[in-house]
Amino acid sequence: MLSYEELTPPERALWDAFPEGRRVDLRTGDPDDDRVAEGGRWGAERTVRAAVLAALLLGGNGTRPGAVAGLRLAGARVSGRLDLAGARIEHALWLEDCWFEEPVNLLGASSQTLVITGSRIPGVEADSACVEGVLDLRRSSVESFGHSPFHRVSTALSLSDARVTNGLLLDGAELHAPGGCAVAAGGLVLEGGMFCQDGFVAHGEVRLPGAQLPGGLFMRGARLAAPGPRGTVLALDNAAASTLDLSDGFVANGTVRLRGARISGTVTFAGAVLNGPPGGAGPALLGTLMQAVDFDLTLARPPAAAVDLGGAQVSSLHDSEHSWPDVVELDGFVYGSLKTAGPGTRGEAVGWRDSVAARVAWIRRCPGYNPQPYEQLAGWYRKAGHDDEARRVLLAKQRHRRRTLSPAARAWGHLLDLTVGYGYRPWLAGVWLLALTLLGTLSFSTHTPTPVQPGEGVPFQPFVYTLDLLMPIGGLGQRTAWYWTDGALQWLAYLLIAFGWVLTTAVIAGVTRALQKN
Structure with missing residues (x-):
């Protein structure tokens, strides 16, 4: 138990100010002396x-009538370990430009608003904590506190299973x-928003699996500079949020993982840079x-690694x-509409220059052959009333599928493509019929x-004879x-009979395939 007599002058000033919630400012006013990074050199007076x-x-120290007690301290060197594990803290804590010797332990604590801004802290451990208010660490430098019984890797800020009734502020x-x-x-x-903006930098993985972020x-503009042990810089696996804003200069030098995330509003990467893990060890997204x-993926430049949706x-x-990027995974990806941004504009995908060719090239970036991305795109064009574009996509699907077949099946596929476009270009059969009819009529005449x-x-x-063949x-x-x-004309007659059977078979097979959407 501390006695008032054993307190140092700055501690007595803080002790006396606490019942009225007055701030004790130990800063000198000299920018060089007040640099928090040099706080380890501050003497006993601070x-x-x-x-x-x-x-x-x-x-x-008790409260005084008519005053709201609170701990408000600025420009101090905090010696020893601030250990409040399991405590019930009834007063607000406001620390500014402070330098901590050891980590802050809030494991399982229950508290009011906690504000530690512009400070240097060798780790904050607040697993299972409950903060009835704001948790504010803006402009602070938080370093890892190493391994613990709850963490197998070094961690800077630990909030596993914690609850914050207002915002988590990490700006700067x-x-x-x-x-x-x-x-x-x-x-x-987190009932409020989580804000990591205005120069926020993370060296290590930001892990939020299963987090509830109704405030977004x-x-x-954040920079996730170095990945964690799995090459990941941001993990939101199975998290739920209202908004996910990773835009305006957001940089990720590792994998951004949104696996199973449920976002009730917007996910935006507008103007972001996704560099992926070093050496291409995993996907960028x-x-x-x-x-x-x-879902806005209008990036500042193409991702440096794969995108898996x-x-x-x-x-x-x-x-x-x-x-x-060069490799995308779209199997099972479902979208209601496509909107493509041109130079300074945004518009529906339908109507932009050669959109079908560009979209098919987009699907072709998928490894291997999967029919679903083609059918999804064709369904979107059909829904928009562009049946011709839908047929072009489905024709591209059959041509891609043909590469996976046996030589005999590929040969039959080429024949279907040449004669009727797999049923999506039945007018080709008319062109062939017209050409063969003209050839036979002129030759037999x-x-x-x-x-x-x-x-x-x-x-x-001659004309009727050719049609009969x-x-x-x-x-x-x-x-x-x-x-x-x-002999030459007899062989021509045989060839016309054979072409007649081929055209008829191709038309039936192609139309049947198209109707089945196979």
């Missing part, structure tokens, strides 16, 4: 023991845990099974020429064939009434 802070927060903060977790907040319940996550209303579902997809029964049957007509079923009476003694 040093306050962590035990004194803990004693005040736990009721060591810099968190250092290279190779570990800059933020470990699995299961965090805002990381505009992993959004498998993600759900969102509006397999099984994701979004209502609207915004993209641009900078959105996609140069000679007169020999009648099968002289003096009987219909007169020879091309019709595999039924007949017009010409083919059975005449035959050729000229």
Whole structure:
């Protein structure tokens, strides 16, 4: 138990100010002397023991009538470990430009608003803590406190299973845990927003798996400089949020993982840079099974590694020429609409220059062959009333599929493509029929064939005779009434019969395939 007599002058000033909530400012006013990074050199005149802070927060000095007690301290060196694990803190804590010798332990604590701004802290451990207010670490430098019984890797800010009834403010903060977790907040319940903007930098993974963020996550302009042990810089696996704003200069030098995340509003990467893990050890964006209303991937430049959206579902997809890397995974990706941003504009995908070719090239970036991305795109075009574009996409699907077939099946596929475009270009059969009819009519008109029964049957007509050869079923009476003694013309007749069967079979097979949407 601390006695007033053993307190140092700055500690006595803080002790006396606490009941009225007055701020004690130990800064000198000289910018060089007040640099927090040099706080380890501050002397006894600016040093306050962590035990004194803990004693005040736990009721060591009573309140005064008509005043709101609170601990407000600026420009101090905090010696020793501020250990409030499991404590119930009834008073607000406001620390500014302070330098901590040891980590802050709030494990399982219950507190009012906690504000530690512009300070240097060797780690904050607040797993399972409950903050009835704001947790504010703006402009602070938080370093990793190493391994603990709850963390297998070094961690700077730990908020696993914590609950904060208002916002988590990390604007301008810099968190250092290279190779570990800059933020470990699995299961965090945050009723307000989480703000990591205005120069926020994380050296290590920001882990928020299963977090509940109804106020949204805002990381505009943030820089996730170094990945964690898995090559990940941001992990929101199975998290739920209203908004995910990773825009306006957001830089990720590792994988951004949104696997199974449920975003009730917008996910935006507008103007972001996704560099992926060093050496291409993983994807730049992993959004498998993600759900969102509006998904904006109009990046500042193409991602340096793969983008995986397999099984994701979004209502609207915004993209641009900078959105996609060389490898994308789209199998199972479902979207309600496509909106493509041109130079300074945004518009519907339908109507932009050669959109079908560009979209098919987008799908072709997927490894291997999967029919679903083609069918999804064709369904979008059909829904928009562009049936011709839908047929072009489905034709591209069949051509891609053909590469996976056996040689015989590929040959048949080429024949279907050449004759009827797999049923999506049935007019090709008409072109072939017209060309073959013209060839036969001109060739057969140069000679007169020999009648099968002289003096009987219909007169020879080259045009009708050619049509009769091309019709595999039924007949017009010409083919059975005449035959050729000229070998070349007889072979031409055989070829026209064969082409007739091929065209008929191709039309039936192609149309059947198209109707089945296979």
